[in-house]
Amino acid sequence: MSGEDTEHVRLLAGLDGELPPIVVHRRTMRVVDGMHRVRAAESRGEERIAVHLFDGTEEDAFVLAVRLNSANGLPLSQADRGRAAARILASHPHWSDRRIAEVTGLAAGTVAAMRKRSTDRFDQLKKRVGRDGRARPVDPAEGRIRASESLLAHPDSPLREIAAAAGISIATAKDVRDRIHLGKDPLPARLRHAAAEAAVPQTEMAVIESELPSMRKDPSMRTEAGRALIQLLSAHSIGDRNKWRRLAGSVPGHRTGAVAQAARACAEQWLRLASELEERNA
Incomplete structure (x- = not known):
């Protein structure tokens, strides 16, 4: 996760009254939630702070930390959310995409895409546990x-x-x-x-469909390049397989080879862009 925010620590230290309790993992005594409050208490010269102890595994403590931070703390960056989802996928592969998405603040389609890119051991799971705690067959x-x-x-x-x-x-x-x-x-x-x-390989268009609305509202994407990228993504967000079949069926026989070659070239360009973006988040 991202480092401490000194301005947030300063604001907390300036609050009147006792700081809210922090959450600590009982077995390791690591702070699960509230490190900024600890730093604020230190800056006040206080030697004590209220604590809620959490019993559970270290991985469960991590899930709790992500959940509490998403709900009450400073907003996690997209990169932090992605790293958190990857770790929870590894420690809780039986959880459903929606349950992990709820914890991390990502779209369920994004988690599903991450799962597909992960190791094949996830495919061996016969059931996943949803947000309601019930296990359902994959x-x-x-x-x-x-x-x-x-x-x-x-x-x-x-x-x-x-x-x-x-x-x-x-x-x-x-x-x-x-x-x-x-x-x-x-x-x-x-x-x-x-x-x-x-039986037909699934695409990841659900990711585009879930992320596009928030991209359009994001002020940082309202640059010339950002708007162009959103337009390109919108043009390619055809999640309905029947639409792809209709497009393929509309290509005349003597053009199928050229169109297929052009489609592969476009796909390679998108993959190159995806690789560059993923390297920035690594």
Whole structure:
């Protein structure tokens, strides 16, 4: 995270009355939240400050620090938010993108994109824990398929065993069994469509769609170059795969090679820009 803000320390030191309690990790006695208050108390010549002790792992303490800072402290920079999200992804890979986004103040699409760029071990997780604390399958279709295979192999098995083995709820296991008895596909239409879409590599257009509104409102982006960049991003933010198919279908046969070559060249330019920006944030 960014360093201490001396002006913020000065403002805190000038406040009347006792400073709010800080949060300290009990096992390591490290300050989780309130380092500026500690510095302010020191500048006042005070030897004591109120403390709330936190019991938990060091990684949980880090999550708490990010959450409290996002809610009450100085705003984190975009780079700090990104680094925090990367660390939480590594320590809490079972958390959903939305839950990590809520802690760090990033868009869920941004966290999803970071997860895709991270190690493949995240793909091995069958469930993720959402903001409400409930665990849900990453791929609900996969759980239904496993349940259907178990039911076909062992039709007399109790639903509780089928559900536990497949990583789904008992209600879902019952629905799969009922579908099989009726000769239906164990996957409802919406999951069949989602499974078919998942077979096609997903783009990161959700990131553009979630970040563009805040970019447009950011005064620092209202330069000539900033406006040009936003216009380019807006022109390329086609998240609907059907629109891409329609665009591809509109290209006449004798132009497909040239258009494909031009598209790849544009993609390489965008990747070069992305690499330069990521190096600045490293």
